[in-house]
Amino acid sequence: MDKTQTLAALAVLMGLSITGAVALPTAVEVAARKVGMSESRFMWEMNKNAALRAHIAKVCEQVMA
Secondary structure, eight states: OOHHHHHHHHHHHHTOOHHHHHHHHHHHHHHHHHTTOOHHHHHHHHHHOHHHHHHHHHHHHHHHO
16 A cells, blocks of 8 residues: 555544545654654554544644634
8 A cells, every 4th residue: 555545544544524634644744753753654553543543633633724
């Protein structure tokens, strides 16, 4: 699965609106950098961690509001 497909699958899993999903790539990039993790590893962690998904979803929705 490439990055776009992974982000799309995460957006669905997270229940993001279309506008919220627009912010997801940047939110992942920034969050991964802040914790010193690769984007692919961060997305892998998001798949396993519901609390992390919820936090990033909240960020995406707030940024796009």
